[in-house]
Amino acid sequence: MDKTVIFAVAGSGKTTHIINQLTLEKRALIITYTNNNYDNLRRKIIGKWGYFPATIKLVNYYSFLYSFCYRPFLASKHSTKGINWKSNTNFFARGDRRYIDNFGRLYSNRIAKFVVENNILQDIIPRFSKYFDVLYIDEVQDFAGHDFNFLRDISQTDIDMLFVGDFYQHTFDTSRDGKVNNSLHDDFRKYLGTFREAGFAIDSATLSKSYRCSPTLCQFISDQIGIEIQSHRTDSTLITFVNNTAEAQDIFNDNQIVKLFYQEHYKYGCFSKNWGDCKGEDQYNNVCVILNKTVLESYNSGRLKTLVPQTRNKFYVACSRARQNLYFVPYTFLSTIAQKCE
Amino acid sequence: MKHIQKIKLKNFRRFKSFEVTFDKTLNMLIGDNEAGKSSILNAIDLVLSASRSKTETIGLESLFNHEVVEEFLNSSKRYKDLPELFIEIYLSEQNNPDLNGKNNSDNIICDGLFMKCSPIDELSKEIKEILSQEEPCFPFEYYSITFKTFSDQSVTGYSKFLKHISIDNAHISNEYATREYIKNMYSSYALDTEKNKHKNEYRKHKEAFKRSALTDLNSRFDGYAFGIRNNSKANLETDLTLTEADINIENKGKGRQCFIKTEFALNRSSGKIDVILLEEPENHLSHVNMKKIVGKILDAGEKQLFITTHNSLISSRLDLRKAILINSNSTNVSRLNFLSEDTAKFFMKAPDNNVNEFILSKKVILVEGDAEFILLESFFKKVTTRDPHYFDIHIISIGGTSFKRYLELAKTLNVKTAVIRDNDGDYQKNCVERYSEYASDLIKIFGDSDNNRSTFEICLYLENQTLCEELFAVSRRTLSVQDYMLHNKADVAFDLLDKKESSLHVPQYIKNAIEWIKQ
Numbered sequence: 001m002d003k004t005v006i007f008a009v010a011g012s013g014k015t016t017h018i019i020n021q022l023t024l025e026k027r028a029l030i031i032t033y034t035n036n037n038y039d040n041l042r043r044k045i046i047g048k049w050g051y052f053p054a055t056i057k058l059v060n061y062y063s064f065l066y067s068f069c070y071r072p073f074l075a076s077k078h079s080t081k082g083i084n085w086k087s088n089t090n091f092f093a094r095g096d097r098r099y100i101d102n103f104g105r106l107y108s109n110r111i112a113k114f115v116v117e118n119n120i121l122q123d124i125i126p127r128f129s130k131y132f133d134v135l136y137i138d139e140v141q142d143f144a145g146h147d148f149n150f151l152r153d154i155s156q157t158d159i160d161m162l163f164v165g166d167f168y169q170h171t172f173d174t175s176r177d178g179k180v181n182n183s184l185h186d187d188f189r190k191y192l193g194t195f196r197e198a199g200f201a202i203d204s205a206t207l208s209k210s211y212r213c214s215p216t217l218c219q220f221i222s223d224q225i226g227i228e229i230q231s232h233r234t235d236s237t238l239i240t241f242v243n244n245t246a247e248a249q250d251i252f253n254d255n256q257i258v259k260l261f262y263q264e265h266y267k268y269g270c271f272s273k274n275w276g277d278c279k280g281e282d283q284y285n286n287v288c289v290i291l292n293k294t295v296l297e298s299y300n301s302g303r304l305k306t307l308v309p310q311t312r313n314k315f316y317v318a319c320s321r322a323r324q325n326l327y328f329v330p331y332t333f334l335s336t337i338a339q340k341c342e
Numbered sequence: 343m344k345h346i347q348k349i350k351l352k353n354f355r356r357f358k359s360f361e362v363t364f365d366k367t368l369n370m371l372i373g374d375n376e377a378g379k380s381s382i383l384n385a386i387d388l389v390l391s392a393s394r395s396k397t398e399t400i401g402l403e404s405l406f407n408h409e410v411v412e413e414f415l416n417s418s419k420r421y422k423d424l425p426e427l428f429i430e431i432y433l434s435e436q437n438n439p440d441l442n443g444k445n446n447s448d449n450i451i452c453d454g455l456f457m458k459c460s461p462i463d464e465l466s467k468e469i470k471e472i473l474s475q476e477e478p479c480f481p482f483e484y485y486s487i488t489f490k491t492f493s494d495q496s497v498t499g500y501s502k503f504l505k506h507i508s509i510d511n512a513h514i515s516n517e518y519a520t521r522e523y524i525k526n527m528y529s530s531y532a533l534d535t536e537k538n539k540h541k542n543e544y545r546k547h548k549e550a551f552k553r554s555a556l557t558d559l560n561s562r563f564d565g566y567a568f569g570i571r572n573n574s575k576a577n578l579e580t581d582l583t584l585t586e587a588d589i590n591i592e593n594k595g596k597g598r599q600c601f602i603k604t605e606f607a608l609n610r611s612s613g614k615i616d617v618i619l620l621e622e623p624e625n626h627l628s629h630v631n632m633k634k635i636v637g638k639i640l641d642a643g644e645k646q647l648f649i650t651t652h653n654s655l656i657s658s659r660l661d662l663r664k665a666i667l668i669n670s671n672s673t674n675v676s677r678l679n680f681l682s683e684d685t686a687k688f689f690m691k692a693p694d695n696n697v698n699e700f701i702l703s704k705k706v707i708l709v710e711g712d713a714e715f716i717l718l719e720s721f722f723k724k725v726t727t728r729d730p731h732y733f734d735i736h737i738i739s740i741g742g743t744s745f746k747r748y749l750e751l752a753k754t755l756n757v758k759t760a761v762i763r764d765n766d767g768d769y770q771k772n773c774v775e776r777y778s779e780y781a782s783d784l785i786k787i788f789g790d791s792d793n794n795r796s797t798f799e800i801c802l803y804l805e806n807q808t809l810c811e812e813l814f815a816v817s818r819r820t821l822s823v824q825d826y827m828l829h830n831k832a833d834v835a836f837d838l839l840d841k842k843e844s845s846l847h848v849p850q851y852i853k854n855a856i857e858w859i860k861q
Binding site: 057067068071072073074075076123127130131 | 437438439442443444445446451492493494495
């Protein structure tokens with residue numbers, strides 16, 4: 001069985017790579033995490049054949065976990081009713097109370113654990129090979145907590161597997177639960193090691209060059225943020241640090257330029273998104289990244305590399321959205337250029 | 343091929359708990375009235391239709407097992423003891439993860455569908471209040487009806503996993519049933535693309551009719567116009583009908599309606615139908631048409647058939663090994679699949695017979711021919727002073743000496759069977775040795791042990807010599823009375839019954855048979 005995990009860089013064509021592997025001869029299960037990627041994959045699959053082939057099943061992770069793994073075996077046993085997206089706050093819970101809330105909903109971050117606890121892994125694993133020939137997992141870097149353990153368990157399944165992800169685009173976790181795998185993403189080399197142990201070949205070459213980002217941008221990301229990325233392109237683009245109110249105002253009002261905020265973008269009343277939420281998006285030409293206090297300081301002192309990984313990764317995601325020009329606007333302008341709605 | 347492997351019922355109609363496995367091509371449900379044959383077909387239909395409104399139309403009250411409801415109402419009526427109803431349908435491998443899972447009462451990983459009626463927990467407080475009233479009614483209104491797959495996916499009429507059609511020849515003139523039938527047949531014959539096109543064209547034609555034919559009328563007034571209805575109650579599906587030689591099926595005789603519906607559904611080109619439920623196909627059909635239908639059923643192709651029948655011709659001609667016998671007194675089923683191929687084929691080829699009557703009986707007296715049959719009931723009354731029906735004993739004439747075929751059935755089904763036969767001049771050989779493999783506590787052969795008394799008529803004559811001489815001396819010309827009786831068996835028997843019944847003596851071996859079977 002061919003089991004490979006490809007580590008890619010932003011804009012290197014992860015989705016396209018998966019689409020290229022798909023054939024009608026092999027029954028494929030594609031699991032993705034973000035809604036953006038789900039939509040991208042769906043659009044490109046329909047683009048490839050003109051319709052959505054019945055041999056391909058595209059699911060988002062929770063629907064996979066709940067509908068494909070949990071419900072077939074445990075629904076009538078526990079008569080649960082849906083998912084609770086928050087964590088269990090009752091630390092003294094015992095037995096099934098650790099997994100199921102008072103309304104009979106499963107805590108999302110513990111479904112994987114619950115499945116394992118109920119000893120149905122041996123039922124789930126054959127289910128893959130029975131219905132599918134290849135398993136694709138997109139955004140594999142976001143598997144965390146119990147979900148990462150579960151991923152390792154199901155990778156025992158005897159079918160071809162291709163996982164793709166970008167270690168540095170790890171901006172949120174599928175689930176977090178106390179100490180479970182909490183240092184998983186601290187060290188890239190250790191992270192790779194866990195995949196090797198599970199029998200995966202590691203491929204860091206195939207998708208190491210970006211189609212989306214220009215050499216200029218790639219060099220900035222490599223040198224300043226410290227994340228290695230190369231470009232397929234040869235042209236150069238602009239990276240501008242905006243330092244006057246008038247220009248900041250122009251950019252702010254320009255609805256062709258998306259404004260990317262660290263958080264709470266909706267409060268500023270402009271064409272905007274949060275850094276973390278634009279992962280998987282590919283439709284922006286010019287991008288404006290608003291630098292918050294922490295990032296602005298690191299930027300000014302040339303120490304972006306030392307940002308905490310979570311922030312650094314999100315910043316990398318934001319910058320790498322740009323096909324063309326990238327603008328940095330310091331948060332200090334916001335009080336004058338934006339009508340903040342609280 | 344998609345087929346149903348097993349059905350499991352809980353608190354459904356007369357079955358508190360019931361399960362039966364099915365053959366992948368043909369299943370004949372045979373049983374008394376009220377045995378539950380139709381309930382099984384009905385259960386399959388409900389689950390495969392996955393229609394809540396269909397279920398509600400029948401009503402939970404009539405679907406629920408009455409005993410269970412009674413028991414609950416006579417108990418301490420606690421919420422947690424409220425009974426549930428389910429129908430589970432276990433399917434063959436369908437290669438569809440949406441069907442596959444462990445959500446079934448067998449707790450096995452399998453493809454399948456189920457319907458479940460259970461009290462709604464969210465309403466438990468209200469239910470509790472109702473139950474605490476004096477003389478409460480059973481809270482059917484607080485039950486939910488769910489249709490799901492074994493993987494816990496909801497099933498709707500749109501997400502059908504198996505295509506089925508149900509034909510109930512017992513209620514053929516029901517307008518609703520006919521419309522449902524036509525709708526189902528249309529949707530299984532017509533291609534999806536065709537269907538949309540038909541609907542669209544139909545609507546266009548209605549528009550065109552309004553624009554052309556109604557124009558003159560409509561031009562006579564301002565602001566208002568007559569139009570043609572087009573909604574859920576008036577569309578292609580509601581207006582479709584089935585015709586044969588341009589005559590609407592509804593305008594045909596009932597027999598022909600039954601025949602057309604059955605034949606059309608069985609047609610090989612209706613390949614999209616996986617399951618056919620056929621209720622009493624013999625209804626309204628002449629003997630000849632019944633034989634034709636049997637032929638069609640045998641040639642139905644890749645479909646799974648479920649047939650209820652009271653008719654021996656249908657069951658024996660179709661292959662008795664596919665019969666599922668349902669008993670009205672218990673919920674056990676018996677089947678004939680262990681029947682030897684030889685015997686099954688014998689019944690397919692043998693003259694029309696009473697095999698259904700035989701297999702549904704507890705006690706049977708088998709006789710060779712018409713003469714014995716005509717007189718036996720009278721003999722029985724002489725010996726026991728009552729009718730055989732009083733003891734649930736059936737008398738069946740098999741028209742020959744192929745007793746072994748019936749005895750094989752009797753052995754499988756534990757039917758207590760007395761065989762009355764002639765010794766044909768060799769009691770030891772014809773009445774003992776020949777049946778040694780069948781003789782048991784439940785199967786006994788009765789014949790006269792005197793080899794000289796070789797036939798029924800000889801025994802009868804010797805037993806009632808004066809009486810026979812008196813009765814038949816006149817009609818014969820050259821034959822002796824005994825020979826005359828041997829040559830005119832059935833007539834003689836009838837004359838004896840008609841004229842001399844009260845003074846007839848019963849031959850000893852027949853007396854023995856009657857005494858034994860009634861025990």
